[in-house]
Amino acid sequence: MRKNELVYMTKDALENYGKEYAGIPFVITHKATKYMSSTEFYKAGMPDGHHPGYDEGCGSTLYDLKYKETGEELTFSLYGWELTKHSPKNAN
Numbered sequence: 001m002r003k004n005e006l007v008y009m010t011k012d013a014l015e016n017y018g019k020e021y022a023g024i025p026f027v028i029t030h031k032a033t034k035y036m037s038s039t040e041f042y043k044a045g046m047p048d049g050h051h052p053g054y055d056e057g058c059g060s061t062l063y064d065l066k067y068k069e070t071g072e073e074l075t076f077s078l079y080g081w082e083l084t085k086h087s088p089k090n091a092n
Helices: 011-017 038-043
Strands: 006-009 026-035 049-051 062-067
Touching (some): 006 011
Parallel strands (some): 026 049
C-alpha cells in the first residue's frame, strides 16, 4: 500500500477497534518499516519510514491514516494486515 492510497479496515480490525469504522474510507498519510524513539521521531519532523509505535517483530508496515471525508487524523496506527483496499462486506 502507498501513501495517499484509499483503504478500509479489515473485519479483524473492526473487531478490535469497533464496528463504527465499518465502510469508512481512510487515506494513508504515513508508513513505517523502522522503529524510532518518540523524541527522535518528532525532532526529525516525523520522517517517512520511521515510527515510535512500530514493532519490528510484527513483520508488516505500520500505517497512519486520516478520514477521507474530513481529513481528520485517526488517533491510532494500523498494520498492513488490518487494512484492505476494499470495504469489507457484512462488517456489521
